[in-house]
Amino acid sequence: MQEHIKMRDIDFDMLKRASGGDIEAFEDIYRTFSGFVYNVARGITRDRADAEEVTQDVFIKAYRGLKGFRFGSSFKTWIYRIAVNEALNRYNRSKKEKIRRANYDDSIETQPAAHLGAEEIMRSDNETRYAMLLEKLDRHQRACLVLRGIEGLSYKDIAGVLRIPINTVRSRLKRARQALLEKARKELGKDGL
């Protein structure tokens, strides 16, 4: 059985100190969770600059929310949830912005933004293919697939983060994979991936 990556826990005292305004304690929390937040944000938004902004927003929100945080609940689930929601919102905003910009470019008859160079495409081939495929999924399927496929969270953890039943996690993953198989077959050739 493939071993799941356990969601990392946080020291209770550190949390208490951070909620009292101790910036060093908050930095420790940042160092513990920033990798996860950043990678999930990258997975969902597919953009480094967006992922940086999401990470920034998530931790500023977490800092503000710490004072009202109920210490009986799980901090890691809480911060993961903020991360996914922020990333999905950012993705939607960026998508709308891109559409708006594309319409503007069309209206003034300019060339669209420059494409990646051939060398860069070769170098980031996997990432490009991966991005192309993820782009085809709906936002809920994408969130599940990123949490499972990239971060290796268990079904139970994903259900906790997204506040959905485990069976919904299962069916979203199934549909996402089925959709990826079909897209890959259509766009990348007969054998797909």
Added chain:
Amino acid sequence: MGCKDIQELLKSDYLDGELGPARKQAVREHLLKCPACRQLEGRLKAQRELLQSAKKELPPERVWQNIRRAIAAERAGEESKIRSILEHLRESLLMPRPVFALAAALTAIICVVVLAGAIMRTQPFYTSNDEGVLAVYMLNGESGNLSNDLGTTIEEYFL
């Protein structure tokens, strides 16, 4: 289990290692004898590898610096807000408001009027003829002459 059930499991629990030992064994046995399901398993594994090949990175250090700056600015803003509230309270409590000033002025006027009235009434209200009528008892119990016993005007008022 037929191919359809196996393929459903391949796309979820089997691929994700969420299956119990007995069902996992059943899927493995099916895969040994079913090339179509084996092919699907291969494609799903390739898909998983592609997803996992995405490099995991830490955010650049500037992200933390921005967060730290934002928090410091927010705290400074909060502190200045609290200071301004305290300052406002202090001013409200210590500085005389017009209504208090008016009340104080009225009180002062009333005091002056009452005092003036009292002084007016303390003017001598007897004559030398009254001396025989008014008697004052001295502390030692001896009766005395009014003209000798009356001292200040206040004493005269109460008598």
